Amino acid sequence: MASVLVVEDDQRIREVLARGLTAAGHVVRAESSGGAALAAVVDWQPDVVVLDLGLPDIDGRDVLGMVRGVSQVPVIVATARDDEAQIVALLDAGADDYVVKPYATSQIEARIRAVLRRGGGNDGPAPTELQLGHLVVDTARRSARLEGQDLDLTRLEFDLLACLARRSPEVVTRRELLAEVWRQPYGGSDKTVDVHLSWLRRKLGETAAAPRYLHTIRGVGIKLEPPGPGPGAP
Amino acid sequence: VRRRLLAITVAATALVVVAFVVPLAGLVRSVARDRAVSGAERDMGSLAPVLASTDDPATLAGSVATTSTGSDGRLTLWLPDGTQLGDATPVDDAALALARQGRAFSRTADGGGLDLFTPIVSGDTTSVVRARLPGSLLTRGVTRSWTALALVGVALVAAAGLIADRLGRSLTREATALASTARTLAAGDPDARVAPGTTPELGDAARALNRLADRIDELRAAERERVADLSHRLRTPLTALRLDAEAAGDPDLGADLDRLEAAVTEVIREAQRPLHAGAVRARADLAAVVRERAGFWGALADDDGRAWELEVGPEGEVPVVLGEGELAAALDAVFDNVFHHTPDGTAYRVRLGLAGDRAEVRVDDAGPGVADPGAMLARGHTSDRRRSTGLGLDIARRATEVAGGGIRIGRSDLGGASVALTFPRAEA
Numbered sequence: 001m002a003s004v005l006v007v008e009d010d011q012r013i014r015e016v017l018a019r020g021l022t023a024a025g026h027v028v029r030a031e032s033s034g035g036a037a038l039a040a041v042v043d044w045q046p047d048v049v050v051l052d053l054g055l056p057d058i059d060g061r062d063v064l065g066m067v068r069g070v071s072q073v074p075v076i077v078a079t080a081r082d083d084e085a086q087i088v089a090l091l092d093a094g095a096d097d098y099v100v101k102p103y104a105t106s107q108i109e110a111r112i113r114a115v116l117r118r119g120g121g122n123d124g125p126a127p128t129e130l131q132l133g134h135l136v137v138d139t140a141r142r143s144a145r146l147e148g149q150d151l152d153l154t155r156l157e158f159d160l161l162a163c164l165a166r167r168s169p170e171v172v173t174r175r176e177l178l179a180e181v182w183r184q185p186y187g188g189s190d191k192t193v194d195v196h197l198s199w200l201r202r203k204l205g206e207t208a209a210a211p212r213y214l215h216t217i218r219g220v221g222i223k224l225e226p227p228g229p230g231p232g233a234p
Numbered sequence: 235v236r237r238r239l240l241a242i243t244v245a246a247t248a249l250v251v252v253a254f255v256v257p258l259a260g261l262v263r264s265v266a267r268d269r270a271v272s273g274a275e276r277d278m279g280s281l282a283p284v285l286a287s288t289d290d291p292a293t294l295a296g297s298v299a300t301t302s303t304g305s306d307g308r309l310t311l312w313l314p315d316g317t318q319l320g321d322a323t324p325v326d327d328a329a330l331a332l333a334r335q336g337r338a339f340s341r342t343a344d345g346g347g348l349d350l351f352t353p354i355v356s357g358d359t360t361s362v363v364r365a366r367l368p369g370s371l372l373t374r375g376v377t378r379s380w381t382a383l384a385l386v387g388v389a390l391v392a393a394a395g396l397i398a399d400r401l402g403r404s405l406t407r408e409a410t411a412l413a414s415t416a417r418t419l420a421a422g423d424p425d426a427r428v429a430p431g432t433t434p435e436l437g438d439a440a441r442a443l444n445r446l447a448d449r450i451d452e453l454r455a456a457e458r459e460r461v462a463d464l465s466h467r468l469r470t471p472l473t474a475l476r477l478d479a480e481a482a483g484d485p486d487l488g489a490d491l492d493r494l495e496a497a498v499t500e501v502i503r504e505a506q507r508p509l510h511a512g513a514v515r516a517r518a519d520l521a522a523v524v525r526e527r528a529g530f531w532g533a534l535a536d537d538d539g540r541a542w543e544l545e546v547g548p549e550g551e552v553p554v555v556l557g558e559g560e561l562a563a564a565l566d567a568v569f570d571n572v573f574h575h576t577p578d579g580t581a582y583r584v585r586l587g588l589a590g591d592r593a594e595v596r597v598d599d600a601g602p603g604v605a606d607p608g609a610m611l612a613r614g615h616t617s618d619r620r621r622s623t624g625l626g627l628d629i630a631r632r633a634t635e636v637a638g639g640g641i642r643i644g645r646s647d648l649g650g651a652s653v654a655l656t657f658p659r660a661e662a
Binding site: 010012013017018019020023054078081082100101102103104105106189191192194195198199201203207208209 | 461462465466468469470471472473474475476477478480481491495499530531534535536537538539566569570574575
């Protein structure tokens with residue numbers, strides 16, 4: 001588990017989020033202003049910072065720049081804006097990841113796990129190449145191969161596959177996929193996930209009726225699991 | 235403008251040149267003729283003192299030969315006794331008789347020439363002198379002068395054309411730069427500005443365009459701030475609600491919150507949309523987007539065991555005044571609606587057709603149909619609040635309305651619902 005600095009000016013959000021992350025096993029320190037957050041980054045040296053942009057004393061973007069000046073700590077920005085230009089500007093300014101308000105604690109947790117995996121976190125560097133049977137997902141290169149052949153995936157298809165691969169063999173709910181891949185709790189309907197899964201299945205050379213890697217667990221979600229050794233398998 | 239200015243200048247200069255050159259050309263010819271005639275008259279007159287002093291034919295023949303006209307063999311002297319000295323060209327008796335009566339005259343000769351007759355009275359006797367002026371002598375130097383005049387005229391017209399072209403180029407350069415900057419601004423580059431030129435009117439227009447661009451910048455910045463503020467003010471309390479609902483663990487509350495969040499997002503997106511659908515608005519090819527989105531959803535249809543078909547009637551592009559992204563989102567909402575509200579295995583059909591100046595995309599399904607079509611278009615209406623925000627068809631309705639079209643829900647010939655999106659066709 002990680003030490004998490006939550007910087008949020010809204011008291012209600014700050015308290016509930018801190019409670020939720022603590023319940024999830026993290027060590028949490030919550031600050032309500034940019035100045036206090038900078039001091040905490042230097043003094044406390046957290047593993048990850050969850051930074052709200054709308055702070056009362058210093059603009060969150062400036063806080064991000066100042067944090068980057070003194071530390072390489074992963075920063076997850078919580079923003080109320082979801083336009084692409086704003087997101088790109090934040091990532092360019094040094095944010096490691098972002099989450100769009102309104103978010104759920106589970107989303108923040110997922111982002112924390114993701115940035116810690118990328119940065120190594122407490123458990124050492126995370127593998128960038130995930131192998132499931134004959135399927136290899138390289139998250140650093142954003143490429144995937146099946147039986148040695150490169151898969152031609154769209155951005156969302158790759159993110160979907162990478163998300164399922166990282167959590168394999170867990171069953172991931174559609175809501176979780178919407179939160180992790182589409183970044184919003186309501187980022188689309190369940191059918192948005194389904195249609196992308198259908199395309200992913202096509203590209204993996206399988207169908208919903210005859211799955212090999214992507215398995216739908218009716219009423220629960222989806223899991224990515226390599227096919228077991230069949231009678232003809234080596 | 236440049237070509238027109240050039241044509242006007244060349245035409246005006248050519249008229250001025252013609253107005254001056256034509257009389258000048260006539261004057262040149264007249265001067266050449268007068269010069270030849272006066273030279274001949276001078277030579278003819280020079281014989282009078284000689285005739286007064288002698289009547290010796292040999293002396294007189296010598297005098298004739300010493301004149302310029304005589305040395306050319308064009309001067310004849312008839313003595314009173316009829317002796318002809320100098321030029322031996324015959325003359326008709328009538329002319330000679332007329333001259334002997336004391337009349338000086340000229341008459342046109344063959345080949346455009348001129349014969350001058352002058353009587354010289356010496357005492358009571360009259361001699362006659364004739365000078366022949368051939369046509370070539372009367373027009374000597376005229377062709378050269380006319381050529382020079384023509385060259386000067388052409389040079390003047392060419393110079394005027396050149397100057398007009400340079401002036402026109404400077405004018406059109408400024409106007410072209412102005413138009414190009416306006417187009418760049420319209421294409422979405424907020425940094426485009428134009429340097430005011432030297433033409434006062436165009437310079438004024440350029441400064442006005444730059445001020446307009448600055449104003450657009452200010453408005454965009456204000457709009458960004460307004461939307462950012464709106465997002466923050468709406469989404470921050472929603473975050474608190476979301477976290478509370480999560481802690482409470484009530485799925486119905488969570489579903490209601492999903493719908494509220496979706497509605498808030500739609501409000502924010504609406505605030506970002508332009509108020510007017512003008513020419514600047516993006517266009518999309520409806521046929522291409524329908525094919526693409528139908529193919530996209532077809533993958534899920536195949537997985538769900540749904541038979542589906544796509545019929546695109548018109549050949550070629552069907553442009554509509556709506557951005558490709560918004561158009562795709564509207565179609566996705568309709569497809570999503572079919573997949574949400576009909577069981578797996580239900581067939582559907584997508585048709586794109588043209589009716590006059592409108593294009594219609596119709597999605598028919600073989601599902602249970604719609605009991606209350608009007609309610610389906612109402613914002614937030616859903617029959618399954620845990621799985622749908624109820625905003626899908628409302629999004630499709632708003633998109634079609636922005637494009638100047640509309641949405642209709644009815645019963646399809648397949649037995650289920652029929653959703654038709656209509657769009658006015660934009661000019662290609």
